[in-house]
Amino acid sequence: MLLRTAWRRVATAAPAAPGPRAKPPIRGLRLRGIDLTPQSAVASDAAIALEAESVLRPLYMDVQATTPLDPRVLDAMLPYLVNYYGNPHSRTHAYGWESEAAMECARQQVASLIGADPREIIFTSGATESNNIAIKELEAAIQPDTSLVSVMTVNNEIGVKQPIKEIGQICSSRKVYFHTDAAQAVGKIPLDVNDMKIDLMSISGHKIYGPKGVGAIYIRRRPRVRVEALQSGGGQERGMRSGTVPTPLVVGLGAACEVAQQEMEYDHKRISKLAERLIQKIMKSLPDVVMNGDPEHHYPGCINLSFAYVEGESLLMALKDVALSSGSACTSASLEPSYVLRAIGTDEDLAHSSIRFGIGRFTTEEEVDYTVEKCIHHVKRLREMSPLWEMVQDGIDLKSIKWTQH
Amino acid sequence: MAAAGAGRLRRAASALLLRAPRLPARELSAPARLCHKKVVDHYENPRNVGSLDKTSKNVGTGLVGAPACGDVMKLQIQVDEKGKIVDARFKTFGCGSANASSSLATEWVKGKTVEEALTIKNTDIAKELCLPPVKLHCSMLAEDAIKAALADYKLKQEPKTGEA
Numbered sequence: 001m002l003l004r005t006a007w008r009r010v011a012t013a014a015p016a017a018p019g020p021r022a023k024p025p026i027r028g029l030r031l032r033g034i035d036l037t038p039q040s041a042v043a044s045d046a047a048i049a050l051e052a053e054s055v056l057r058p059l060y061m062d063v064q065a066t067t068p069l070d071p072r073v074l075d076a077m078l079p080y081l082v083n084y085y086g087n088p089h090s091r092t093h094a095y096g097w098e099s100e101a102a103m104e105c106a107r108q109q110v111a112s113l114i115g116a117d118p119r120e121i122i123f124t125s126g127a128t129e130s131n132n133i134a135i136k137e138l139e140a141a142i143q144p145d146t147s148l149v150s151v152m153t154v155n156n157e158i159g160v161k162q163p164i165k166e167i168g169q170i171c172s173s174r175k176v177y178f179h180t181d182a183a184q185a186v187g188k189i190p191l192d193v194n195d196m197k198i199d200l201m202s203i204s205g206h207k208i209y210g211p212k213g214v215g216a217i218y219i220r221r222r223p224r225v226r227v228e229a230l231q232s233g234g235g236q237e238r239g240m241r242s243g244t245v246p247t248p249l250v251v252g253l254g255a256a257c258e259v260a261q262q263e264m265e266y267d268h269k270r271i272s273k274l275a276e277r278l279i280q281k282i283m284k285s286l287p288d289v290v291m292n293g294d295p296e297h298h299y300p301g302c303i304n305l306s307f308a309y310v311e312g313e314s315l316l317m318a319l320k321d322v323a324l325s326s327g328s329a330c331t332s333a334s335l336e337p338s339y340v341l342r343a344i345g346t347d348e349d350l351a352h353s354s355i356r357f358g359i360g361r362f363t364t365e366e367e368v369d370y371t372v373e374k375c376i377h378h379v380k381r382l383r384e385m386s387p388l389w390e391m392v393q394d395g396i397d398l399k400s401i402k403w404t405q406h
Numbered sequence: 407m408a409a410a411g412a413g414r415l416r417r418a419a420s421a422l423l424l425r426a427p428r429l430p431a432r433e434l435s436a437p438a439r440l441c442h443k444k445v446v447d448h449y450e451n452p453r454n455v456g457s458l459d460k461t462s463k464n465v466g467t468g469l470v471g472a473p474a475c476g477d478v479m480k481l482q483i484q485v486d487e488k489g490k491i492v493d494a495r496f497k498t499f500g501c502g503s504a505n506a507s508s509s510l511a512t513e514w515v516k517g518k519t520v521e522e523a524l525t526i527k528n529t530d531i532a533k534e535l536c537l538p539p540v541k542l543h544c545s546m547l548a549e550d551a552i553k554a555a556l557a558d559y560k561l562k563q564e565p566k567t568g569e570a
Contacts (some may be wrong), residue, residue: 311476313501317449335540337476349473385455385505387480388473389498403472404550 059322059367063155063358064184064302068359069252069319069405070209075257077211080248088247089236099247103127106254110216113257114182114201115192122217122237123250127183129230130202131219133240134179136228148177153185157327157340157356158293159302161189167195177225183215187260188268188299193218205249209361210256214249217241267361269301273367275300279329279354286379292327292346292354303357304341306350309389310382315355318378322371327354349398441490441536448506448535453513456495466559470550476500477498477510477544483515483523485559491515491523496551503541507531507548515552520559526552 021256060068082100088103103120124130135150149171153161155377156360164180171178182191183204193201201218205211219225219240233242260267281287288308304327307315312326327338335352346354355375359368388398457480458465464485471478477500484493494512498505510531515523528549532542 309499311500311504314449316504317446317502347474349476352473352476382436384496385452386499387469388499389480390480390497398473403474403478404470404554 007311025132058320059371060360061358061363061367062323062356063326063360063363064159064207064323064356065358066206066212067209067360068362070256070259072259073210073252073255076251077248080251084247085139088245088246088274089234102247102251103245106250107255109254109258109261110203113187113191113261114203114218115194116218117221120193120218120221122219122240123245123253124215124217124241126212126215127202127204127207128215129241130204131179131181133217133227133230133288134202136230141244142357148179150179150181153180153182153191154189154299154302155293155340156184156302157338158304158344158389159184159299160293161297161299162271163297164191164198165196171199172197179194184299184302185221187257187264188301190264193220200227203222203253205253208256208260211249211252214246214253216253263361271359271361272300272363273364274363276302277365278303278357278359278368278372279305281369285376290345290346290350292341292350301359303359304354305357306346306354307379308353309386309392310353310379312355313354314377314382315353315375319371322374325356325358327356329350414439425544445502445506445535447538448509449502452505452509454493454495454509454516455497457497458484458493463562464559466555466557466562468554468556468558470554471500471547473499477504477547479504479547479551481508481511481548481555483555483559487521489519489521491518491520500544500547501541503535503537504544504547506535507537507544508551510534511548511552520556523552524554 015248028295052171062335080099084095084098084102086093086097086099088096088099090096090099103123105125107118107121110116110121122133124133131150136150142389149167151164151167153164154161162180169180177199177204178197180198183202184207185191186201186203191198191201199220203216203218205214217227217240217335219227229242230238232243234244236242236245278292282305286307288388290306290308292304316326318325337348338354341351341354342348357371391398391401408514416543458467460467460482462484466483468481469478478498479500480497482495483491486492494515496508496512498508511526514526514531518526526549528542528545529546531537531548535545537545
C-alpha cells in the first residue's frame with residue numbers, strides 16, 4: 001500500500017489506478033507519459049502492472065498508412081507460425097504438403113476477391129515489389145511500340161477512386177497493358193479484373209488487415225502478360241518470383257482477403273456513415289475547411305481536409321491523442337508538401353494545412369466523435385494564434401500581400 | 407539479499423515484457439527529451455500570443471514568411487521612451503517548432519533594448535530548443551521576425567514629411 005502510494009507520487013499525472021492485476025492495455029482516449037526515473041523503491045508486480053496500464057496509446061486514425069491485424073487473420077496464421085512450419089516447396093513430406101495446401105488455399109482466397117484465376121496470383125513481399133515487377137515488364141515487352149498504363153485504383157492520400165473500368169476499356173482497345181496499384185482498394189471496393197480489363201494488379205497485405213511483409217501481383221493469363229522476374233533463384237512462383245513463399249504470411253493474406261470479401265459491404269456502409277458523421281460535424285462547426293479530392297468518386301474511409309490558416313504539423317501536434325497524418329511539408333522528410341495535393345491544383349498554403357483522417361473496420365463512433373471534438377477545439381485555438389486568420393478577420397485579402405520569401 | 411536481487415531481475419524482465427512499445431519521442435536520450443519537452447511546453451503553453459496596436463508609434467510589427475512555404479510569423483514589440491522593449495506579442499502559422507521559436511523570441515526580447523534585441527541570433531534559439539537540422543529554418547524565421555519588428559519600429563521613429 002505504502003509502496004504503491006510512493007510510486008503514485010513519483011509517476012507524472014497518474015490518476016487513481018484501477019484494480020491490482022493487469023487488465024489488457026486499454027485502447028484509451030488519453031495519453032499519459034511514463035516517468036522514466038528509476039523506481040528503486042518498487043519491487044512488486046502490481047506496481048509494474050499499474051505502470052504498464054497507465055500508458056494509454058493514441059487512437060488510430062491512420063489506416064491508409066497501415067492497418068491492424070484482424071483477429072480472424074491472426075487465428076488463421078498462428079498454426080502456421082508455431083506448428084505447421086514446413087516449407088511449401090518441399091515435396092517429400094507432410095510438412096511441405098500441408099504448407100503447400102495452405103498456400104494454394106490462400107491463393108484461391110486472394111483470387112476470388114478480385115475475380116481472378118488462382119494461377120494468375122503470384123505472392124510477393126508487398127505492393128512495392130509487385131509494382132516493380134509490373135513496371136519492369138515494360139522492358140521485357142515483345143513489340144517495340146508496346147506501352148503500359150499504370151494507375152492507382154484508390155489514392156492513399158485523398159481517397160479518390162479512378163475510373164478503372166473506363167481506363168481498362170481504352171487500354172484493351174488500344175492493345176496496351178494496364179497495371180493498377182490496388183493496395184488501398186482491394187477488399188474495400190468491388191474489383192473484378194475481367195470486368196475492368198486489368199492486366200496487372202498489385203496487392204498489399206498490411207493495407208487490408210493482413211500481415212506486413214506480404215503482398216501479391218495479379219498477372220493475367222489470357223491473353224498472356226509476360227513479366228520479368230525481379231529476383232532469380234530457385235524458380236518458385238512459376239519462376240516469376242523466386243524465394244520460399246512464407247506460408248504464415250500468405251495464409252494471413254488469404255484470410256484477410258476472405259474476411260474482406262465477407263465484410264466488404266458491411267464495412268463500406270459503416271465506414272461511409274462514420275465518414276459522413278466526421279465531415280458533417282467538422283464542416284458544421286468550423287468555417288474555411290476544404291475537402292480535398294472529388295467528393296463523388298471517393299472512397300469514404302480516406303478523408304483529406306484542409307483547415308485554412310492552420311498549419312498541418314501544428315494541428316497534428318495538438319491532436320497528440322490521435323494518430324493522424326498530414327500533407328504538410330513539415331511532416332515530410334523532404335520538406336516538400338504533398339505532391340498529390342499539388343497535382344490536383346490545391347493552393348500551396350492549403351496543402352500545408354491538410355490532415356488525412358483514416359476510418360477503418362475497427363474505428364468506432366466514439367473514436368470519431370472524440371477526434372472531431374478535439375479537432376474543432378484545436379483548430380479554433382490555433383486560428384486564434386494564426387496571423388493569417390487575424391488578417392482575414394480584418395478583411396485583408398491574403399493573395400494581395402507581398403510575402404517575404406526565404 | 408538474494409531475494410532483492412531476484413526481485414530486481416524479475417522486475418526488469420517484467421518491465422521488458424509488459425512495457426508497451428513506446429512512441430518514437432520516448433526513445434530520445436535525457437537531454438534531447440528535455441529539449442523536446444521545451445518545444446512541447448512552448449507549444450502547449452505559448453507565451454505572449456496576441457496582438458498589439460499596430461497603428462501605435464511605439465509598436466513595431468514584423469511579418470515574415472509566406473503561406474505557400476507553410477511558415478508565417480508576426481512579431482510585435484512595444485518600446486518605451488527609453489528604447490527598452492516592454493512588451494512583445496506573436497502569432498504564427500507554422501509547425502510546432504515554428505510556434506516554439508517565435509514564442510521563445512518574444513520571451514527573449516522582453517526587457518532588452520532595441521540594440522540588444524538585434525543581437526539575438528537564430529543559432530541561440532535553435533540551441534535553446536535543440537532544433538534538429540530540418541527545423542533550423544524555423545529559428546531563422548524567428549530571427550527575421552525580430553529584425554523586421556525592430557526595423558518597423560525604427561521606421562516609425564523617423565520624422566516623416568507631412569506628418570503632424
